[in-house]
Amino acid sequence: MNALKQLFGGNTRQFGMVFALIALIVIFQIATGGLTLTPDNVINLFNGNAYVLILAIGMVLVIIAGHIDLSVGSIAAFVGIVVAMTMRDWGLPWYAGILVGLLLGALIGAWQGFWVAYVGIPAFIVTLAGMLIFRGANQFVGKSNTVPVPKDFQYIGAGYLPEIGPDTGYNNLTLLIGLIVVAAIIWGEIRSRRNNAALGAEVSPLWVSVLKLVLLSAAVLYATYLFATGRPGTSFPVPGLILGVLVLIYGFISSKTIVGRHVYAVGGNRHAAELSGVQSKKVNFLVMMNMAVLAGLAGMIFVGRSNASGPFDGVGWELDAIAAVFIGGAAVSGGVGTVVGSVIGGLVVAVLNNGLQLLGVGADLTQIIKGLFLLAAVAFDVYNKSQGKPSITGLLTRNFGRGKNAPVEQTSEVVPNTTKETISTEA
């Protein structure tokens, strides 16, 4: 028990969230008699959920800044249909189509960002309007028809890494990516240990680091193995790759850059941020605009995967993305949340969906279970906070991005009655 605590506690707490995900996978693996962890299923899981996870990345930033975005599904659908039609009617090549999609996303984002940031209308209202406007626009432009997209455009939604190099019986590129990830994880841990030592912060015992690395590497290698040994023609899916790159970029932006700090600052206390020289309007504008760009991207990936853009694409996506973000430990009141946490939250929902599907549970029951799961996950978190214990999801995901130095024990200088206030502001 103590060993577990050492492994999952201290500054290795981020493992816990992954641990919950693994537990879910193991349960379904047993319940489905081994159907969960097959190459095909895992590939499907990524393919079928990449767009929601991409939305979750944008959504967590919106929620950290203290807003919400209900329009992402409609924006995705509108961008999808416009891109499909420009390629069909104007004969644009696939890359130009993607460019059109991203620009259109940025334009829509600027529109919504303008109302939220500069006019000061709550994002809930602006994006509720956007949800209607862009759903209608999708159906108006496409005349409620389905518009197919060309073969090479489908690659971004349904493509796989190509086979290159010698025939090893595996997909070589997938193997390469897996090895790079493992190397990066090991390098990161060594660097963090060295850093903490140099700063005089707490360094976890060596065996904890080693065990952590062994477990994490094993998981990555196993996933690599699954992706690399799928049916011929399949390997690591392109949407998964796009997602991975986005997680890296946005994880970095949110935790390491000035803009990222400003997003947290505005969400945590807008007035204090403004009096510290943060241009909160600009931050709000950027966050809303970024969300729409990612929604456009998600829409295009979905269109690529389903070979065509239709009038009911993206219905309900906003809620999936929002659920992922809150399961991932974000706070409704803003200021709290992480990109990686949200993606893991999204994966938890995806695994739940997938596992229930494999078990042959109907859509009706699946929804009920998902709803209860969301409630339970957040309730557990809130309960823990109200007990004065640290928030599970918050702590589990905290060290992914911000505050990587070891959390320190409470002290006698602490004013006890402020603990409760903090809790209520966080919850």
Add this chain to the structure above:
Amino acid sequence: MAPSSPVILEMRSITKEFPGVKALSNVSLAVRAGEIHAICGENGAGKSTLMKVLSGVYPYGTYSGDIVYQGQVCEFKDIRASEHAGIVIIHQELALIPELSITENIFLGNEPTRFGVIDWNRARRASIELLARVGLRENPDTPVKELGVGKQQLIEIAKALNKSVKLLILDEPTAALNESDSQHLLDLIRGLKAKGISSIMISHKLNEIEQVADSITIIRDGKSIETLDVKADGVDEDRIIKGMVGRTLESRFPDHVSNPGEVFFEVKNWTVAHPTVPDRLVCKNSSFNVRRGEIVGFAGLMGAGRTELARSIFGRSYGNFVSGQIVKDGKEITLKTVQQAISHGLGYVTEDRKSLGLNLLDDIKATTVSAALSKISNNSVVDNNKEFNVAEQYRKQLRTKTPSVNEGVAKLSGGNQQKVVLAKWMFTDPDLLILDEPTRGIDVGAKYEIYGIIQQLANQGKGVIVISSELPELLGLSDRIYTIFEGSITGVLNKDEASQESLMKLMTAAKRAA
């Protein structure tokens, strides 16, 4: 009268623990019927925790020890239970709902009903009566948001009276009030005493305590140190401070030899309109200047326009600019945004630490660098090591009491929070630092340290403006003091010519000097 009357409340060896902290250890308190009992102690000493135990915020069973009230051992399971017994707590942060009317607020949670429907007529009549008892002449239908803090405080008391209070607990009741409102409130508490309502009062304003309290219990580090009988023991402020800090403070201000240089910052004919009421001017044609290495005080009653003046200069972060000039180092500068103000070497520490000064979700190190992120960044990528080192350096320099700079700012006491905020602005390396009520809600020991920091900044050649409601503080700290009355600067006095009386005259009289 106090010593003869019976004990109404006794708290016996109360011990309350939080995970990792013993907030109260064997604290005892005895309050006599019809007395005003003050509780003094530094921030974090455990005063508020003790009151939360008493009022049932921390229910029976979460602490050890006995509460004996009117001869019975009480086991309050929530606030309702303690209110039912006649113990009402009024928190520092008022619990009124701004949009609701006075009547609705007074009867919130306690609405009189007739056949299950709220009887507003009865409520209204009762609230008129209650308003009269607290000496407030207001229409009971007025929304509470239209009242000042002083009047809101009185509404809270009216609300307590409505609950047939026998023991009133006031947590820092005058912290946000100006002199005259405070006086009115204290008179009211004395009036209640005459009617047999006992009060427990927590306050940092020792002069008020000395003025109204019958007895004082001093708490230090979660332990009750002593109970003083004000009249019998001849208690004065120094005596209370001695008990609170456990030693005699030689002086309330560190020694400081000021050596101001030439004028480097000037504001001329500064006029600013209210943000929502354009024809109301909050700053009228104000002019002042600051020398290098000088500590300039700004005295004025609350609402006189001190904060408005400071914030409008600080990147127009308040109100609508009408006219005026800012000259720094001989050149006129225009500061339209906070960012411009910071880059021109201005810093502003707000009077409202919690809602305007801090992101309570942040840790110390992130707060310390938050106004000067570019200083620890390369190509807008934050260098976490530099961040840690900067925060660590200020922690040591300002002696912030925290185990680590990774600690959340919400966990710090007021004094330490203020040090973190000061660190944040010191790190921007300002030429002119404006401190708005820098010691509000801070205990005596930490005040002394903050004064020391302010003087150090002046010694480094920075100009420091101190806005304060506490005249002794301004007199002890400033080289020069400007007075403000209703948005106008009414005078300026040098350290040697200023006194509480002369300042008060300028702060209240109509604009003679303007």
